[in-house]
Amino acid sequence: AGSATGTGSSGQDEYMTQEEEWDRDLLLDPAWEKQQRKTFTAWCNSHLRKAGTQIENIEEDFRNGLKLMLLLEVISGERLPKPDRGKMRFHKIANVNKALDYIASKGVKLVSIGAEEIVDGNVKMTLGMIWTIILRFAIQDISVEGKIVHLYKHLLGLNVDGLGLCALIHRHRPDLIDYSKLNKDDPIGNINLAMEIAEKHLDIPKMLDAEDVVNTARPDERTIMTYVSCYYHAFAGAQKAETAANRICKVLAVNQENERLMEEYERLASELLEWIRRTIPWLENRTPEKTMQAMQKKLEDFRDYRRKHKPPKVQEKCQLEINFNTLQTKLRISNRPAFMPSEGKMVSDIAGAWQRLEQAEKGYEEWLLNEIRRLERLEHLAEKFRQKASTHEQWAYGKEQILLQKDYESASLTEVRAMLRKHEAFESDLAAHQDRVEQIAAIAQELNELDYHDAASVNDRCQKICDQWDSLGTLTQKRREALERTEKLLETIDQLHLEFAKRAAPFNNWMEGAMEDLQDMFIVHSIEEIQSLISAHDQFKATLPEADGERQAILSIQNEVEKVIQSYNMRISATNPYSTVTVDEIRSKWEKVKQLVPQRDQSLQEELARQHANERLRRQFAAQANVIGPWIQTKMEEIARSSIEMTGPLEDQMNQLKQYEHNIINYKHNIDKLEGDHQLIQEALVFDNKHTNYTMEHIRVGWELLLTTIARTINEVETQILTRDAKGITQEQMNDFRASFNHFDRVQYSSPAAVWGAPAHTGEAEFARIMSLVDPNGQGTVTFQSFIDFMTRETADTDTAEQVIASFRILASDKPYILADELRRELPPEQAQYCIKRMPPYTGPGSVPGALDYTSFSSALYGESDL
Numbered sequence: 001a002g003s004a005t006g007t008g009s010s011g012q013d014e015y016m017t018q019e020e021e022w023d024r025d026l027l028l029d030p031a032w033e034k035q036q037r038k039t040f041t042a043w044c045n046s047h048l049r050k051a052g053t054q055i056e057n058i059e060e061d062f063r064n065g066l067k068l069m070l071l072l073e074v075i076s077g078e079r080l081p082k083p084d085r086g087k088m089r090f091h092k093i094a095n096v097n098k099a100l101d102y103i104a105s106k107g108v109k110l111v112s113i114g115a116e117e118i119v120d121g122n123v124k125m126t127l128g129m130i131w132t133i134i135l136r137f138a139i140q141d142i143s144v145e146g147k148i149v150h151l152y153k154h155l156l157g158l159n160v161d162g163l164g165l166c167a168l169i170h171r172h173r174p175d176l177i178d179y180s181k182l183n184k185d186d187p188i189g190n191i192n193l194a195m196e197i198a199e200k201h202l203d204i205p206k207m208l209d210a211e212d213v214v215n216t217a218r219p220d221e222r223t224i225m226t227y228v229s230c231y232y233h234a235f236a237g238a239q240k241a242e243t244a245a246n247r248i249c250k251v252l253a254v255n256q257e258n259e260r261l262m263e264e265y266e267r268l269a270s271e272l273l274e275w276i277r278r279t280i281p282w283l284e285n286r287t288p289e290k291t292m293q294a295m296q297k298k299l300e301d302f303r304d305y306r307r308k309h310k311p312p313k314v315q316e317k318c319q320l321e322i323n324f325n326t327l328q329t330k331l332r333i334s335n336r337p338a339f340m341p342s343e344g345k346m347v348s349d350i351a352g353a354w355q356r357l358e359q360a361e362k363g364y365e366e367w368l369l370n371e372i373r374r375l376e377r378l379e380h381l382a383e384k385f386r387q388k389a390s391t392h393e394q395w396a397y398g399k400e401q402i403l404l405q406k407d408y409e410s411a412s413l414t415e416v417r418a419m420l421r422k423h424e425a426f427e428s429d430l431a432a433h434q435d436r437v438e439q440i441a442a443i444a445q446e447l448n449e450l451d452y453h454d455a456a457s458v459n460d461r462c463q464k465i466c467d468q469w470d471s472l473g474t475l476t477q478k479r480r481e482a483l484e485r486t487e488k489l490l491e492t493i494d495q496l497h498l499e500f501a502k503r504a505a506p507f508n509n510w511m512e513g514a515m516e517d518l519q520d521m522f523i524v525h526s527i528e529e530i531q532s533l534i535s536a537h538d539q540f541k542a543t544l545p546e547a548d549g550e551r552q553a554i555l556s557i558q559n560e561v562e563k564v565i566q567s568y569n570m571r572i573s574a575t576n577p578y579s580t581v582t583v584d585e586i587r588s589k590w591e592k593v594k595q596l597v598p599q600r601d602q603s604l605q606e607e608l609a610r611q612h613a614n615e616r617l618r619r620q621f622a623a624q625a626n627v628i629g630p631w632i633q634t635k636m637e638e639i640a641r642s643s644i645e646m647t648g649p650l651e652d653q654m655n656q657l658k659q660y661e662h663n664i665i666n667y668k669h670n671i672d673k674l675e676g677d678h679q680l681i682q683e684a685l686v687f688d689n690k691h692t693n694y695t696m697e698h699i700r701v702g703w704e705l706l707l708t709t710i711a712r713t714i715n716e717v718e719t720q721i722l723t724r725d726a727k728g729i730t731q732e733q734m735n736d737f738r739a740s741f742n743h744f745d746r747v748q749y750s751s752p753a754a755v756w757g758a759p760a761h762t763g764e765a766e767f768a769r770i771m772s773l774v775d776p777n778g779q780g781t782v783t784f785q786s787f788i789d790f791m792t793r794e795t796a797d798t799d800t801a802e803q804v805i806a807s808f809r810i811l812a813s814d815k816p817y818i819l820a821d822e823l824r825r826e827l828p829p830e831q832a833q834y835c836i837k838r839m840p841p842y843t844g845p846g847s848v849p850g851a852l853d854y855t856s857f858s859s860a861l862y863g864e865s866d867l
Contacts, residue, residue, distance in 0.1 A: 037058055039226050042205045047075050053067065059126045063119050064092045072099055113128055191210035203234070272317060295368065378450065381452070388443065396468055427476055490572075505581060507550050508589070537601065614681075628699055643716075658714065661711075664706060808855075816842065840852070
């Protein structure tokens, strides 16, 4: 690669003087070439992608000069001469020369770099050319500002701990990386983190590998400088944008503040002018009020205006003038045009409005005080009128309503007499209030003469009082006449009430007794009882015509009372104060009696029919029960007799008993029919039956006992057959056992041992042992099956626990225990598993693991152990 020179600082010169050293090193270090190829390719693509293209092979893709010219146009922002579009070698050389000429036009001296080497794909020359472009367009600006040396030296520490790039990003964008959490012992991780963040957030492509930096003794400085320059441009662009934004914000802030002050002035001026516009008409209003209270309210409002409302407005006016002057000063200092308020809101406009307000305010308070003194003189006389009028109105309030009341129309005689006494007292009170009415009229006349402002209402009130006074006099006379007339009518009604009370009470008692008797519940169990009740009811019905005559006489008295009340339009109740019995009650009870009489007739006839039906049910049930009961008893006796007297083979006995069972089952339909008749009797609530001594419960118990007895007897014979076959007992032996059992069942024993054929000298202990075998539950009875079991045990050769233990000892080779393997070897699998599952472990002398106790097991089989 050749060197590039240009105008710049001493830092740039320092880098330019190193060009020849880098050339010599590159010839000796192919790793640098590889690093430069990767980094320069990524740098070129970071610019070419803005034009929508990229390169893959740096020495091949620039050979025709087209993308080289496009790269220079993108990074410089300038247009280059139009390229040749031919594909011949001279076309390519011409395009490359146009690019090299443009680089030279920017003050860069190209050494040993020719268009032919680029077209031929010379890697060294191509990389040198790209490095020259990077120096001129990416690094020269940094060198001019004196930062290139500082940045390079700062980044040389990358291969030590990899924190240089992270620190650079954190310095400008602390939001992208947390520098405090980085590990200096992980240089590769730190570099990769910085490169990933730069690629994602700063739009800086990854131009080198962290391993090439950390694991290389002397990394390629061109590669590092190219990559680091991208950081500078990224952060420099952001800083310029921030500076420009701050300048704009500062200018806008000044403008916004000025606009806010203008809007504030307009708002305050509008509010103050509007307040003045509303207040001036209020102060100019001199219309006098008609009452002292209204004028005092006006005075209080004016004082509030002076103390509360006006002082803040004075302050607002002063502040408005200060704000206006301050705003004009700020506009002048910031070279802005002066502020011109809206029409009518100038400071002079506000001052003029304020002056008109002050003029309206003058004399308003003096006018208020003079008007109050004038009203005070008239108010005293008016107050006197109001007091006397109010006193009279309070007294007269409700009096007309009381006199208009027709409460006497609904009052009793006693109440009407009390009303007369009360009315006489009112007439005396009315005469005493005549003087006050005359005084009220005189004061009203005086107020009219003095031209009182509210004279109309005074006259109206006075007229109402006089009219009311005349009305009270008229109403008082009419009420006295009505009370006296009502008193006479009530005296007549009172006599009729007394007559009604004397006759209604006994008649009501008779009706209540009749209703109670007609609704009286009855329970009868025979036809004779119901016929007696029917006879008594017929006697009662014969008394009804006489009772109806008394009822009509009592009701006619009440009708007379109602006629008087209706004739004179009286609103009193027809209720009798001397009797709790009412006409409606008499009518309803009489109707109830008339309804109950046929109902009683019907219920008595229904009960008579029911008693006849019950009698038929009793006879029907008795006819069947008197046949079924003896039949069950006969069958029970036959079965009991056959069980004792039966002889011959057990199979013949079984056949005979099966025949008995068949006959009994076939008789079941008679029992079912009797159950149906019994259900009808129960539903009819019949609890006695003089035609039979059998009840359904007796029949059920007898039938169940019969079924149980035949089933037990058949089971006994079946058991005997099983015992006979299992024990090898002959039919003759079985007959002997039966004969012996029946014999001993019928006789008294002189010795208990004789029952079992034991010697007479057998002791009580032996007998107790025998009884424990044949009667284990201690019920005191011995069944034929228990008898057979005992006799066969005493006479037959059976296995014992000792014999089984001896057999296990043989299988165990005389050991006191046996092993599971020995059981499986000597016994079938099912029996062997049965023994292994139930034998307890052997814990005696000489025990071995898995030893089983066959002695305890054998004893348990015969009930001689707790197992």
